[in-house]
Amino acid sequence: xxxxxxxxxxxxxxxxxxxxxVKDYKVNCEANIVSCIYKNPNLIHNxxxxxxxxxxxxxxVYYQIAYDIVLREFxxxxxxxxxxxxxxxxxxxxxxxxxxxxxxxxxxxxxxVQTSNFNGYVDELRKWNVVIELCKKGFPVxxxxxxxxxxxxxxxxSEFEALLNDTFINVDSEIKSYDICxxxxxxxxxxxxxxxxxxxxxxxxxxxxxxxGQMLGYVTLVGGLSNVGKSxxxxxxxxxxxxxxxxxxxxxxxxxxIGKWQRELLVWICNNIxxxxxxxxxxxxxxxxxxxxxxxxxxxxxxxxxxxxxLITIVPFDRYQTQKAIKVIKKFANMGVKYxxxxxxxxxxxxxxxxxxVAMQQSMVDIFDTVKSESLNVHILVTFQLNKSSARQxxxxxxxxxxxxxxxxxxxxxxMIRDMFDDEYTGENKELxxxxxxxxxxxxxxxxxxxxxxxxxxxxxxxxxxxxxxAYQIVLEHDLSRNIIxxxxxxxxxxxx
Numbered sequence: 001x002x003x004x005x006x007x008x009x010x011x012x013x014x015x016x017x018x019x020x021x022v023k024d025y026k027v028n029c030e031a032n033i034v035s036c037i038y039k040n041p042n043l044i045h046n047x048x049x050x051x052x053x054x055x056x057x058x059x060x061v062y063y064q065i066a067y068d069i070v071l072r073e074f075x076x077x078x079x080x081x082x083x084x085x086x087x088x089x090x091x092x093x094x095x096x097x098x099x100x101x102x103x104x105x106x107x108x109x110x111x112x113v114q115t116s117n118f119n120g121y122v123d124e125l126r127k128w129n130v131v132i133e134l135c136k137k138g139f140p141v142x143x144x145x146x147x148x149x150x151x152x153x154x155x156x157x158s159e160f161e162a163l164l165n166d167t168f169i170n171v172d173s174e175i176k177s178y179d180i181c182x183x184x185x186x187x188x189x190x191x192x193x194x195x196x197x198x199x200x201x202x203x204x205x206x207x208x209x210x211x212x213g214q215m216l217g218y219v220t221l222v223g224g225l226s227n228v229g230k231s232x233x234x235x236x237x238x239x240x241x242x243x244x245x246x247x248x249x250x251x252x253x254x255x256x257x258i259g260k261w262q263r264e265l266l267v268w269i270c271n272n273i274x275x276x277x278x279x280x281x282x283x284x285x286x287x288x289x290x291x292x293x294x295x296x297x298x299x300x301x302x303x304x305x306x307x308x309x310x311l312i313t314i315v316p317f318d319r320y321q322t323q324k325a326i327k328v329i330k331k332f333a334n335m336g337v338k339y340x341x342x343x344x345x346x347x348x349x350x351x352x353x354x355x356x357x358v359a360m361q362q363s364m365v366d367i368f369d370t371v372k373s374e375s376l377n378v379h380i381l382v383t384f385q386l387n388k389s390s391a392r393q394x395x396x397x398x399x400x401x402x403x404x405x406x407x408x409x410x411x412x413x414x415x416m417i418r419d420m421f422d423d424e425y426t427g428e429n430k431e432l433x434x435x436x437x438x439x440x441x442x443x444x445x446x447x448x449x450x451x452x453x454x455x456x457x458x459x460x461x462x463x464x465x466x467x468x469x470x471a472y473q474i475v476l477e478h479d480l481s482r483n484i485i486x487x488x489x490x491x492x493x494x495x496x497x
C-alpha cells in the first residue's frame with residue numbers, strides 16, 4: 001500500500017549491523033588517505049577517488065575540500081590559509097569543517113601518517129567497499145569481518161571464487177570418459193563447416209595455415225625485442241579480421257593507452273582502406289592540412305560505422321596483475337566475446353623475487369586454464385619481450401625468452417618476430433633466399449628478390465599444435481610508419497653457431 005512503512009526484516013537488520021561494523025574498520029584508512037593528501041596534495045592525481053567511496057562524513061568533507069582546491073582551483077598546497085580562503089566561498093562546507101574541528105583536526109592527523117603508504121591505504125579503503133557491496137548483495141560476510149582485516153581485496157575474491165567452485169563441484173562429481181567414436185559424425189560435420197578453424201591472420205595466409213588461425217581455447221604468444229613492432233603486428237593482423245567477421249575483441253593494455261590505439265587504427269584505415277598515403281608522425285604532430293584532416297575524419301567515421309555494438313573494447317591497466325586480466329577475460333567472455341589481446345605480458349606489478357620466471361610461468365598457466373575452459377573457450381593473443389641478447393641473433397628459439405622461457409609450455413602457439421638484417425637482403429653476403437609458394441597445393445617455389453628500399457620482418461614459428469614448428473620462416477614486407485604488412489614468402493634462417 002502507498003505510504004506503508006517498509007518493514008525491516010531480520011536479514012535487512014543483519015545487513016545494517018554489518019555495514020556499521022565495516023564503517024568502524026574503514027575509519028582509519030579514510031582518515032589516513034585524506035591526511036596523506038593534505039600532507040602531499042599531488043597524491044590526489046594518482047588515484048581516481050570518488051566522494052562516495054568514503055563512509056564517514058567528516059572525511060567526505062575534508063576530501064571534498066581538498067578535491068576542489070587541487071583539481072578545480074589548480075592549487076598545489078592545502079595549508080590553513082589556502083583552505084580558509086576556499087571556505088569563505090562555501091558556507092555549508094565551512095559549517096561542517098568548523099564542526100569537525102577545523103584545520104586542527106587534519107593537522108593533527110597529518111602528524112602520524114606516512115605518505116609512502118598512501119596506495120596501501122587506498123587499497124584498504126576499496127577492499128572494505130567491496131565487502132560492503134558483497135553485504136548488499138547478500139553474500140555471507142558478517143562472520144568474516146575480523147578475518148578480512150588482514151586480507152587484500154584479491155584474497156577475498158579468491159576465497160569467494162573457491163567457495164563457488166566448492167559448491168558447484170559436486171554437480172557432476174564423476175570423471176568424464178568417452179568412447180573414441182563419441183559423436184564422431186557430428187564432429188566431422190563441425191570440421192566440414194570450418195568450425196574448428198580460428199580467425200585468420202590478415203594478409204599472412206601461411207601463418208594461418210600452419211597455426212589454424214586464432215583458434216578458440218588457445219593462447220598465442222607473440223615475442224620480439226622492444227620496438228620491433230609487436231603491437232603493430234597484432235593490430236594489423238587481427239583488427240581487420242575482427243571487423244570483417246563482425247566479431248568482438250577486448251584489448252588489455254599495460255603500456256600503451258587508448259589514444260595510441262585510436263591513432264594507430266586511423267593510420268591503418270587511411271592507408272589500407274582509403275589508400276590515402278599518410279605516416280604516423282603526421283597524425284601525431286597535428287596542424288593538419290585540410291586534405292589530411294578530411295582523410296582522418298573519414299577514417300574515424302569508417303571506424304565508427306564498422307565497429308558498432310562495441311566490437312573493439314580497450315581495457316588499460318594502471319598496474320598489471322595477471323589476475324586482473326583473468327577477471328577481464330571472464331567478464332567479457334560471459335558477455336559473448338571470443339577474442340582477447342594482452343599487450344604486454346610481464347611480471348605482476350609490485351612482485352620482485354629471485355624466482356620471478358617461475359611466477360610468470362604460473363601466470364601463463366592461469367591464463368591458459370582460463371581461456372581453454374569449456375565455459376569460456378576463447379582465444380587470447382599475448383605479446384611479450386625477448387631478452388636483449390636477441391638483438392645479436394639471427395635464429396630464434398625458446399631460449400630467446402631467457403629464464404622465463406617455460407611460459408611457452410602451456411601455450412598453443414608461439415611466434416617470434418625480428419627485423420631482417422641489412423646483410424640478409426638479395427645480393428648481400430648473408431643473403432636469405434625467399435620463395436613464394438604457388439601452383440597446385442602450393443608446391444611450386446618462385447624466388448622473390450628483396451628490395452633494399454623496403455623493410456622486411458621474419459616470423460619464427462617456435463611452437464604450434466596445428467602444423468610444423470621452425471621448419472621454415474615467414475617473410476613479411478612491412479611499413480610500420482603506415483601500418484601496412486604483407487606476407488611475401490618463406491625462407492630458411494640457419495641457426496647461430
